[in-house]
Amino acid sequence: MTPRKWDKVATTMLYLISGFIIVVLAFLLLYILISGLPHVTWKFITGRSSSFAAGGGIGIQLFNSLYLLILSMLISIPLSLGAGIYLSEYAPKNWLTDLIRNMIEILSSLPSVVVGLFGFLVFSINMKLGFSILSGALALTVFNLPLLTRKVEDSLQAVHYTQREAGYALGLSRWETVTHVVVPAALPGILTGMILGAGRVFGEAAALIYTAGQSSPPLDFSNWNPTYIASPLNPLRSAETLAVHIWKINSEGIIPDASAVSAGSSAILILFVLLFNFAARYFGNKLYRHLTGARERG
Amino acid sequence: MEKYDRSQRYLKELDDGQHEIALSTDDLHVSYGTKEAIHGVSLAFERFKITALIGASGSGKSTYLRSLNRMNDNIFGTKVTGKIMYRGLDVNSNDIDVYEMRKHIGMVFQQPNPFAKSIYDNITFAPKRHGERRKAALDEMVETTLKQAGLWEQVKDDLHQSALALSGGQQQRLCIARAIAMQPDILLLDEPASVLDPISTATVEDTLLQLKEHYTIIIVTHNMQQAGRISDYTAFFHLGDALEYDETRKIFTRPKIKATEDYVSGHFG
Numbered sequence A: 001m002t003p004r005k006w007d008k009v010a011t012t013m014l015y016l017i018s019g020f021i022i023v024v025l026a027f028l029l030l031y032i033l034i035s036g037l038p039h040v041t042w043k044f045i046t047g048r049s050s051s052f053a054a055g056g057g058i059g060i061q062l063f064n065s066l067y068l069l070i071l072s073m074l075i076s077i078p079l080s081l082g083a084g085i086y087l088s089e090y091a092p093k094n095w096l097t098d099l100i101r102n103m104i105e106i107l108s109s110l111p112s113v114v115v116g117l118f119g120f121l122v123f124s125i126n127m128k129l130g131f132s133i134l135s136g137a138l139a140l141t142v143f144n145l146p147l148l149t150r151k152v153e154d155s156l157q158a159v160h161y162t163q164r165e166a167g168y169a170l171g172l173s174r175w176e177t178v179t180h181v182v183v184p185a186a187l188p189g190i191l192t193g194m195i196l197g198a199g200r201v202f203g204e205a206a207a208l209i210y211t212a213g214q215s216s217p218p219l220d221f222s223n224w225n226p227t228y229i230a231s232p233l234n235p236l237r238s239a240e241t242l243a244v245h246i247w248k249i250n251s252e253g254i255i256p257d258a259s260a261v262s263a264g265s266s267a268i269l270i271l272f273v274l275l276f277n278f279a280a281r282y283f284g285n286k287l288y289r290h291l292t293g294a295r296e297r298g
Numbered sequence B: 001m002e003k004y005d006r007s008q009r010y011l012k013e014l015d016d017g018q019h020e021i022a023l024s025t026d027d028l029h030v031s032y033g034t035k036e037a038i039h040g041v042s043l044a045f046e047r048f049k050i051t052a053l054i055g056a057s058g059s060g061k062s063t064y065l066r067s068l069n070r071m072n073d074n075i076f077g078t079k080v081t082g083k084i085m086y087r088g089l090d091v092n093s094n095d096i097d098v099y100e101m102r103k104h105i106g107m108v109f110q111q112p113n114p115f116a117k118s119i120y121d122n123i124t125f126a127p128k129r130h131g132e133r134r135k136a137a138l139d140e141m142v143e144t145t146l147k148q149a150g151l152w153e154q155v156k157d158d159l160h161q162s163a164l165a166l167s168g169g170q171q172q173r174l175c176i177a178r179a180i181a182m183q184p185d186i187l188l189l190d191e192p193a194s195v196l197d198p199i200s201t202a203t204v205e206d207t208l209l210q211l212k213e214h215y216t217i218i219i220v221t222h223n224m225q226q227a228g229r230i231s232d233y234t235a236f237f238h239l240g241d242a243l244e245y246d247e248t249r250k251i252f253t254r255p256k257i258k259a260t261e262d263y264v265s266g267h268f269g
Helices: A003-039 A042-046 A059-090 A095-108 A112-126 A133-157 A161-169 A174-202 A242-251 A258-292 B061-068 B098-104 B119-129 B135-148 B168-180 B198-211 B224-230 B248-253 B258-265
Strands: B021-032 B035-041 B044-046 B050-055 B078-086 B105-108 B186-190 B216-220 B233-238 B241-247
Touching: A003 A258, A042 A059, A042 A258, A059 A095, A059 A133, A059 A174, A059 A242, A059 A258, A095 A133, A112 A133, A133 A174, A161 A174, A161 B105, A161 B168, A174 A258, A174 B119, A242 A258, B021 B061, B021 B216, B035 B061, B035 B241, B044 B216, B050 B061, B050 B224, B050 B258, B061 B078, B061 B186, B061 B216, B061 B233, B098 B105, B105 B168, B119 B135, B119 B168, B135 B168, B135 B198, B168 B186, B168 B198, B198 B216, B198 B224, B224 B248, B233 B248, B233 B258, B241 B248, B241 B258, B248 B258
Parallel strands: B050 B216, B050 B233, B105 B186, B186 B216
Antiparallel strands: B021 B035, B021 B044, B021 B078, B233 B241
């Protein structure tokens, strides 16, 4: 075989492999959407779920998922920004920071069910938060923080060193250079990481089963005072999210239309995750153009 | 490489009262970790003149230049000893406010490094951080510095486009404009034209010759013709020592040291 032929064979193989992956992904996506979307109605999206009869909705689960997402991002975004900025810009290179990086690497590959059990022991039992949105949000933070931190650090590291020198040479302090030169230049990457992290959190079930719980108390959507026990915003109430709902009706659901509800929920879940992904791309690009002053073209 | 006797030196002493000195170093040593890169260099730079630092790769000229405004501080494990005198102050002492000092001793780097911001913001960003808020003053600053850097005519219609959309030569001139917007006394340039095409290089050189009226310029260059064209003084660096320092015209016509002679005539190494 000549190198030329080898090149052809290798190229064909790579095309086949990528094609296979795309086909599998497209099949999954279409299967979920085609089997789920027919069950999706406004009543389904906003309605209350039912325990025994058919025709239940997923309104509360969807609300819980979004609320939990916001709460966990509120905790994890500042933490990951701080940790990422420290690791990238301030941390000296020594065994301790190497160890921290390794820890983060290991944490990011922790199975989510382990994170869930850890959250159960620490947040629900030890800190006496019980099955609550707060426990869930903290568990999701543990689950998400390593990847977010890594993403922030990588995005900052991708900003060329000469950018920092440019800042220093103009008499800017390191903090000014980091906050006004490096972070803005890295912001599109950071934003993309955050939104993709949000997608991961949104679809997470295992980490929440033991922390946020598998049911929601009766909610009073007319009272938004977070301290009120039946308020949807009360962070100390238990909350079943969409992903947990799917898991639950498939494992122990006794409603007659379990498969339809599950398919519809999955479709909604997938649609939201897709939405996050496209939003990540759109806002990442837009932000980059805004920050760099580049014109929007075409 | 041919071994040159590094004890043979000719360093013109400018601090004789006849010349106004903008910046000088006294026995400056720079080391990275355990390796010493600069072995005690003492030079004085005359005000409103262009001084070129020449020498082969690894001769230490860039390291020397970068220690003058303490850019090496940020490189882990770097140690700089000796004096860097600026206006009667030792820049290399611990109680110097490094950030304040860098407003007076500006720098342009080898690679053009505009911020990922608009042309306008590239120039006004640092002055704004240092407290200049008046729009009129900032507008004027942008126009003046871009004119001084020879870039105004090409970008005046679109100051809010991204600096990253400019060509390499334009970016480098923007970086010069950005540096002089701080109105430094001294401008350090680390091979600013090495990545530029000949036309951009010529523009940058013209720019420097004009800037010399208001600024003291110290420039590292690999390009001997460039040193000859624009500089008033030239220092020749070899393996971490300054071996010869004199008026450029003398360095290029009648060098006193063998190593310098070989280097400028291309017989070096």
